[in-house]
Amino acid sequence: MRRVAALAVLAVAAGLLVATPATAAPAVQYTNPLAAQRADPHIVKHTDGYYYMTATAPEYDRIVLRRATTLQGLASAAESVIWRRHTSGEMAAHIWAPEIHYIDGRWYIYFAAGRSDDVWAIRMYVLENASANPLAGSWTERGRIATPLNTFSLDATTFVHNGTRYLAWAQNDPAVGSGTNLYLAPMSNPWTITGTPARISVPTYSWETIGHRVNEGAAVIQRNGRVFMTYSASATDANYCMGLLTASATSNLMNPASWSKSAQPVFRSNAATSQYGPGHNSFTVSEDGQSDILVYHDRGYRDISGDPLNDPNRRTRIQKFYWNADGTPNFGIPVADGITPQRLRSYNLPDRYVRHWDYRARIEANVTNLADSQFRVVTGLGGGGSVSLESTNFPGYYLRHRNYELWVERNDGSATFRADASFHRRAGLADAAAVSFESTNFPGRYIRHSSNLLYAQPVSTATDRADATFVLE
DSSP states (O other): OOOOOOOOEEEGGGTEEEOOOOSOOOOOOOEEOSBTTOEEEEEEEOTTSOEEEEEEOTTOSEEEEEEESSTGGGGTSOEEEEEEOOSSSTTOEEEEEEEEEEETTEEEEEEEEEOSSOTTOOEEEEEEEOSSSTTSSOOEEEEEOOOSSOSOEEEEEEEEETTEEEEEEEEOOTTTOSSBEEEEEEEEETTEEOSOOEEEEOOOSGGGOSSSOBEEEEEEEEETTEEEEEEEESOSSTTOEEEEEEEETTSOTTSGGGEEEOSSOSBOOBTTTTBEEEEEEEEEEOTTSOSEEEEEEEESOSOOSSOGGGOOOOEEEEEEEEEOTTSOEEOOOOOOSEEOOBOEEESSSTTEEEEEETTEEEEEEOOOSGGGGOEEEEEOTTOTTOEEEEESSSTTEEEEEETTEEEEEEOOOOHHHHHHTOEEEEEOSSOTTSEEEEESSSTTEEEEEETTEEEEEEOOSHHHHHHTOEEEO
16 A cells, blocks of 8 residues: 555544645554543544543443543543433433534534433434533533434534535434434534435445444545545444445535445454454544544454443544555554554655565555554564564564565564564664664664565665665554
8 A cells, every 4th residue: 555645634623634635644653442431432633732532431321521632641631521411301311422523613512312211212412612621611502403304313423525514423214224324414503404414325235234234423534535434334243343435525425326335344343453343433633633543442352241232341442544545545454452553664665565465574565455564563572672563463473584584473482583573673774764673683684675575684785775764654
């Protein structure tokens, strides 16, 4: 996969992420999970320099909010309860999936709730706060978002496209059948839709209908002349996964024919990394504004006893995602717990990334199987201040040299393997802002590419030094 353009701009006032072309984004690193027992996470980076995070609490009885100046800081940030469910009537049960948006100088939280006398009469509601700091001031109940169908509805999100604010949400239509579909409508104000909603997605693929027929949890990012809407499908167990709808930025978004659906999930459970049921995502940006960050929940185990909705252990996670050469998003796989991986881009062949193919390490362009080109830079197996490069999709496998060739192989615990898989991280030999990796057991030999394959070789010429230099992304 080639990085065609790295991020840019968070259009906070519009309540969505709008990316603009820039240079390749520098590497970021976070530690997962970010927050235990917090599902349906929504994180926004505001113009005041703070990230604001809300999510579903497993008791389904309140709306919580926290803020920090860094994404990782949200993990330890104090959490405030900004609203509690009613004791009777509407908004008295199943407080689900809050989202926080800043619109026209005010904060809004969209959420779903049931009734005390019918906990499954789920509808969408809105809170408003005029304070500059949403953790201060008071939250006013703007009431229910009225839709033509008075049926089960949830997961409202809002975005602006070509000057029009839209609401996207999930709702049941008895005429369609059980489960939920995705709908879209323009808005006259932050709590009112106008016109006839468009039904833009119905769960039809087998991966959308496991356990339940579900399209829900929409999130929007705009890039490369297109509008991308992720959504979640199937029951909220290990079958939960993310799909993708795509529309041209010049199309009429209210025309269902403008939207095409991915034939396969774009993000799903991964047994190798022990991540199950990833979904209900949102988008934000890194602290420097240059990298796209996927925010989502999952569980660290597959098997659940009883109803998944009663299992409290969905947790908030974050990881960087990238863009394919064709301008579509590439989310890769839900990475293992711990530090998030990075990619190594060739310094002198900048469309190519280090990846493994049949376990042989090489550089290649257009690596659409993103995880093949992602490595966790961890404490060196050989110690001594070294680092090791662990495969993302084969945890426990490391980049190591064998007969001076670079391979991705399982750690067999031997002293030889530990030494072969350990490198000293150096300032880039061709550019000090980049990196080079020197073998610990063969000093003077560096990871370098030659005819697109990776070797541990000595360097002497300017070409050698460039071949042994990589940019972390």
